[in-house]
Amino acid sequence: MGPWNRQEFMKEWRRTHRAATLLDPVVVEAAPDSLDALMAEMGAALASYDGRLDMEAVAVKMMAMLLKMDRKVKSSRVRALFKRHLASLGVPKSVHCLTLRLAEEFAVNSAARSPVPPPEHAPRLTDASYLHVALVTDNVLAAAVAVASAARSAANPGRLVFHVVTDKKSYVPMHSWFALHPASPAAVEVKGLHQFDWRDGGVVASVMRTVEEVQRSSLDYHRSGGSSAEREHRRLQASKPSTFSLLNYLKIHLPEFFPELGRVVLLDDDVVVRKDLTGLWEQDLDGNIIGAVGAREGGGICTDKTLGDHLNFSDPAVSGLLSSQCAWSWGVNIIDLDAWRRTNVTETYQLWLQKNRESGFRLWQMASLPPALIAFDGRVQAIEPLWHLPGLGRRVPDPEAARSSAVLHFSGPRKPWLEVAFPELRQLWLGHLNASDSFLQGCGVLEWQ
Structure with missing residues (x-):
């Protein structure tokens, strides 16, 4: 029988393929790293065994080589995804520099401390004849880009x-920029947040309930158990800036x-706003609270995500709870x-935040949108x-789609900055950024364009 009996080889290959998952990891690790290396080993075997090959050994070696290569590819892909995930978490040095420069400017430049808005524009803040745009960030x-793009497109x-709501840490650089x-x-x-003068004790109590619930959820989420894989997944999820960003959850107090x-x-x-927002402002909400893309689309076709992408419908607490199958989003x-x-939407939101925490975060992965969907x-x-x-x-x-859309949303980890x-x-x-701006130039914000 010749060295390459095709039928014999294919018989061994099929048998080895069925048993591939049982291959000894040591055998897989010792497999050749390339086809050239395999051919060299086969040539040496032919020379040693009178021109005959052990078909079973060849099939096992080839399968082990393929498994080894597959594991390397998967490992490389996981490493690439993890590195990309890490790259999406931090604040770039240029953006951190910009924040510090603006804070310093606030301290030394009276123009950076000037009222925002100027006194002559203050009456507009509550005038219903104006188009009011809120950002919580x-x-x-x-x-800066969101405001500039909306103003340019109007x-x-x-x-x-524009009403920009921010936290105490970011207030000074934010004020300095827009001044x-x-x-x-x-x-x-x-x-x-520290500047809101809520004289109604009920309002203060409601806002504090949300703040405290997010803080409790953060502590419990980091302490929660489960398998090592589940703990690792939660650790990565918790590292996303949006997962426990208090400002994201405080949108429920608009x-x-x-x-x-x-x-x-x-x-x-x-x-990035590409078209005039007047058409959105004038939308008839038919007695509803929010107008959003993706809500109750006709024909059962969802424009983006479904509720199943956000909520765990295998849990009886949420199964059969919602009337729509398409998910809208902030x-x-x-x-x-x-x-x-x-x-009582705000109270309902707070209740479901608490329920998810008490369930061990079974109802959804920690985020601000799922309780809003409910x-x-x-x-x-x-x-x-x-x-x-x-x-x-x-x-x-x-x-x-990009050309015809009024607003482009960079949702996802690969933010434009x-x-x-x-x-x-x-x-x-x-x-929508001025390349000649001294603050942007000094911090190298646009160097990677």
């Missing part, structure tokens, strides 16, 4: 009033933030604050998909 650079920018870079003729208000407003457009900070929303005040169920009005194109931090969209951003999408964001 601690990211100065992202807020048919009448003088009608826009030195006014979006005139639009008005910009910057307000830190009626308390703006007690004198009846309606507001809510933008996430990782957006990012670009028109909100009727008066309609919200007539409901709390606002039946109170969300679907709006045209052109108002919100999400996922630009996860994938490159169809060019036509990070080096891991998609280069072809980053330019859509960078175009």
Whole structure:
């Protein structure tokens, strides 16, 4: 029998393939690293055994080599994903530098401390004839782009009033930026959480309940047990900046933030506005609280994610709970604050945050959107998909969809201010920053464009 009896080899190959999962790890590790190395071993075997090959040994060696190569590919992919994940977590040195420079400017430059908005624009803050846009963020650079893009895209920018809500840590650099870079003729208000004068004890208690629940959830999430794989997954999930960002959860208190407003457009900070927001502002919500893309789309077709992507429907606590199968999201929303005040949505949100923590986080992976999907169920009005194109931090969209969308949302880990951003999408964001700005130049913010 010749050295390459094809039928004999294929018989051994099929048998070895079925038993591949039982191969000794030592055998797999000792397998050749390439086809050339395998051929060299086979040539040596032919020379040693009178021109005959042990078909079983050859099949085992080839299968072991393929398994070894497959494991290397998977390991390399996991390492690449992990490194990309780590790259998406931190604050780039350039952005950190910008924050420090702006804080320093606030201390030494009276112009950086000037009122935001200037006194002549203060009456606009509660005037219902203006178009009010809210951002809840601690990211100065992202807020700068969101505001600049919306003002640039407006048919009448003088009608826009931006309300930037931030935390105490970020207030000074945020104020400094907008004091030195006014979006005139639009008005910009910057307000830190520590500056809200809530005289109603019930409001204070409600806000503190959310704050305390997020803090408890953070502690319990980091302490929770489970398998080593589950603990590792939770550790990575918890390392995402958005997972326990208090500002993300405090969006549930928009009626308390703006007690004198009846309606507001809510933008996430990782957006670029491409079209005039007046059409969104004038949306008829038909008695609902929120207008959002993705809510109750016709024909059962979801424009982005389904509720199953966010909630664990195998748990009886949430199965059969919701009337819609398509998931809307934060990012670009028109909100009727008066309609919200007539409901118990905020209390429902807080209750479900607590339930998820007490369940050991079985109901959903810790995030601010899932409890909102439950709390606002039946109170969300679907709006045209052109108002919100999400996922630009996860994938490159169809060019036509990007051109026709009013708001581009860089949701996902590859934010445009990070080096891991998609280069072809980053330019859509960078175009709203002034390359000659001394603060941006001094910190090298635009060096990676």
